[in-house]
Amino acid sequence: MTAMTRLGKLTLDAPFFQAGLAGYSDTAMRLVARRHGCPFCVTEALLDQFLIQGGKGLKSAELDDGDHPIAGQLMGSHPADIAAGAKVLLGLGYDVIDVNLACPVKKIKKKSRGGHLMSAPDEAVAILDAVIQAVGDRVPCTVKLRRGSDDSAEALGNFHRIFQAVIDLGYAGAVVHGRSVEQKYLGPSNWDFLRALTDRYGGAAGFTIGGSGDIWRAQDIFRMIDETGVDFVSVARGCIGNPWVFTQARAIMAGDDSAADAPPTIFQQRDVLLEHFKLSVSLHGEQLASRLMRKFGIRFSRHHPRGEQVKQAFISVVGLPGWRGVLDRFYGEDGPGVGGDLALPEEAEPLTCE
Ligand SMILES: Cc1cc2nc3c(=O)[nH]c(=O)nc-3n(C[C@H](O)[C@H](O)[C@H](O)COP(=O)(O)O)c2cc1C
Numbered sequence: 001m002t003a004m005t006r007l008g009k010l011t012l013d014a015p016f017f018q019a020g021l022a023g024y025s026d027t028a029m030r031l032v033a034r035r036h037g038c039p040f041c042v043t044e045a046l047l048d049q050f051l052i053q054g055g056k057g058l059k060s061a062e063l064d065d066g067d068h069p070i071a072g073q074l075m076g077s078h079p080a081d082i083a084a085g086a087k088v089l090l091g092l093g094y095d096v097i098d099v100n101l102a103c104p105v106k107k108i109k110k111k112s113r114g115g116h117l118m119s120a121p122d123e124a125v126a127i128l129d130a131v132i133q134a135v136g137d138r139v140p141c142t143v144k145l146r147r148g149s150d151d152s153a154e155a156l157g158n159f160h161r162i163f164q165a166v167i168d169l170g171y172a173g174a175v176v177h178g179r180s181v182e183q184k185y186l187g188p189s190n191w192d193f194l195r196a197l198t199d200r201y202g203g204a205a206g207f208t209i210g211g212s213g214d215i216w217r218a219q220d221i222f223r224m225i226d227e228t229g230v231d232f233v234s235v236a237r238g239c240i241g242n243p244w245v246f247t248q249a250r251a252i253m254a255g256d257d258s259a260a261d262a263p264p265t266i267f268q269q270r271d272v273l274l275e276h277f278k279l280s281v282s283l284h285g286e287q288l289a290s291r292l293m294r295k296f297g298i299r300f301s302r303h304h305p306r307g308e309q310v311k312q313a314f315i316s317v318v319g320l321p322g323w324r325g326v327l328d329r330f331y332g333e334d335g336p337g338v339g340g341d342l343a344l345p346e347e348a349e350p351l352t353c354e
Contacts, residue, residue: 008140189213241299
């Protein structure tokens with residue numbers, strides 16, 4: 001089984017990582033993931049302007065010592081600004097600089113960044129060039145793309161033009177989400193596209209190809225590698241409220257398939273909820289952490305045998321005491337948790353950026 005992944009000079013000891021997830025993948029979620037065996041994390045997309053201007057945007061990009069190796073993901077529309085943003089991330093100690101060409105959210109697209117750039121290859125290549133010039137060989141650069149802006153032949157041509165430029169410019173790797181920008185989250189991620197991609201570009205020396213889309217269980221990681229030939233896999237919605245996906249993936253790598261199917265017990269769930277909450281409070285303060293943890297709690301509830309009741313309890317929770325009340329009420333006694341398919345219905349996604 002593939003065990004190592006190389007990203008330029010960086011070596012990961014497992015072929016998966018936690019994706020950038022706007023509104024979720026902050027330091028707290030990343031540290032919890034790492035403690036469960038995740039070897040590498042990507043930040044949510046960080047706007048170059050926010051990094052350059054300083055203040056809150058810059059503060060939120062600061063790193064914990066235990067949060068390495070990590071890619072800082074940049075989003076922007078002007079080569080000079082995004083290059084300046086890359087330098088800010090280097091100064092903050094990021095191990096990899098990642099460029100987002102994937103976000104399909106309208107307010108982002110209207111400003112010519114993220115997924116918009118999939119339909120503007122000249123602009124995309126100028127941005128990619130500016131970032132790698134700014135970074136040089138200090139750390140590896142990577143890019144996150146969608147499989148195209150839509151299903152047209154023109155979109156496919158644009159994709160390949162951008163992808164070839166990524167390789168020619170010296171990027172260490174790329175992660176491709178197998179949905180189009182237009183598709184957002186409707187319908188499946190096209191793994192056949194990923195297969196064709198690795199067939200065509202897989203031999204490029206020193207270039208690593210990652211896949212994204214429809215990874216809900218640890219088994220999906222290795223199925224994607226087998227079926228598409230990607231070098232490593234992005235775990236996204238499948239790890240929200242489910243850091244055990246990483247422990248389970250490690251178990252599969254160790255040949256222990258039965259552990260890969262074992263759902264977390266109620267006490268394991270409680271411990272992780274408490275740990276995540278504590279980290280979130282130290283990062284954001286009690287008020288904001290309580291609000292953020294509500295949406296995590298909703299996702300964690302899927303592991304609980306009384307999932308629907310727990311979910312409703314997390315939805316109506318107010319403040320720290322209310323939150324502790326939910327834990328006392330539903331997580332006070334140990335017992336088996338619920339495993340199986342944790343896929344979300346398509347319409348369930350509250351999107352900020354993806
Ligand atoms: C709420 C949400 C926020 C996201 N934010 C980002 C982001 O900031 N950067 C990024 O590269 N991808 C982002 N994504 C996309 C995911 O990384 C991933 O490509 C996508 O969810 C497909 O994988 P999945 O079907 O396994 O969830 C986001 C996805 C969701 C659902």
